Amino acid sequence: MDYRVLLYYCYTPIENPEQFREEHHRLCLGLNLLGRIIVAPEGLNGTVSGRTADCEAYMQAVKADPRFAALEFKVEEAPAHTFQKLHVRVKPEIVHVGLPHIKPYERTGVHLSPTEFRDLKDQEDVVILDVRSDYEHQLGRFKNALTLDIENFREFPEKVQELEQYKDKKILTYCTGGIKCEKASAFLLEQGFENVYQLHGGIIKYGLEAGGEDFEGKCYVFDGRVAVDVNSVNPTLISTCHHCHTPSARMINCANPHCNLHVAMCEACGEQLDGACSTACQEHPAKRPYDGTGAYPKVSNNYNPEQGLLSYRAPSLK
Known part of the structure; x- marks a missing residue:
């Protein structure tokens, strides 16, 4: 397979998100990448697809910036682009939850490697917490995981009161790539939970490095693949x-x-x-x-940093 899918995030201060967005958009265009990238004062988050050589050049360019030196890419093979267009947007947060005051680069849950997570998850004093939305964990989730009835991650803070009974437990949070856990675990610490951990790199990294053991069903991803297999050890279908x-x-x-x-x-x-x-x-x-x-993908507004916002009229529904 000559294409790759890159999933990544990095919480780090970006002083001028608008200027960074313009420069980063040009970089992606020059490398023929497609996907969705969010830039915010708190960091960078993206999923992009492209040819192997272009993805390698992109990873080198991003990590050459000292702000993203610690960024880790989750890299998967693909037969072709998994996106139809490129969006690079500036938003208040790199994952919308309504907690801009929380800065994971200052304090967050203890990171567990996939093997550490696998070895710890079945202990008696542990609760595995899925911080993703309903449609995600209904498609796939870890065996014995605690799930929350939420349609969107921004509902997570109001659900934390339901977890009070587990304050004396070790809370192991997980999500698709790790980004939601950074804020979820930091918020749990702020709310008085003391033993909070997170699966570093999320389900995707767990599948790549630990075989996806005990992840039941498929993993929801936010690109054209929609659902991917991660468990090569004891796979099941639950949806x-x-x-x-x-x-x-x-x-x-x-x-x-x-x-x-x-x-x-x-x-x-x-x-x-x-x-x-x-x-x-x-x-x-x-x-x-x-x-x-x-699938009904949103129509692109044809924004190009070299030309500005191009005019476009969306087709009317009939």
Whole structure:
């Protein structure tokens, strides 16, 4: 495979995010990378895809900046680009949770390597905490993990009160690549939890370095692959079709844009409901055409740092 997917983040102060965004966007364009990158005063977060040589050049360029010297890339093979376009955006946080005052580079949970996490996770005084959203942990999660009923990570802080009964335990947090755990574990420490740890590099690194042992189901990823295998030791399938409840790890968005529910759905039900999650959504007048994928990527605004914002008129729904 001549393509790579790079998943990375780094919490570090960036004094002029707008200027950095422009420079970084030019770097990505020059290397023909596609993907999503977020720049914030607190750091850098991204997932990009590109040819192997271009990805190698990108990693070298990023790590040449002293601010990102400690950044670790999770590198996976791919047969082609896993994104359709490139977005480099400035936002208040590199992962939206509404806790800009928390600075993981000053204080966060103890980092555990994949092997350390594997060796510690089944001990009696340990609670494994999944800090991801519902649609992610319904697709796959660690065996015996505690999950939270949240649609978005920004709901995490209000759910911490549900964890009070575990304050005397070792809390092992995990997420896809590690970025959410940095803030989640730091917030838990702020709320009085004393023994807080995090899986360094997240599920992806655990799969690459520890074989994904005891991760049940598939891992949700935020690129064109949507769901990937991480467990080569004792793999299982835990997600089921939203409609018929047969085993399925095929994720779709409901074709009704007013619903847009993100769920697992087998191909047969996808065809039967024409991409909708229910008969009611199938009959909705605004239902989008279904092409068999259940994916409706957002239209690019065609921003280019060399040319500014290009004019674009989105097609109307019919």
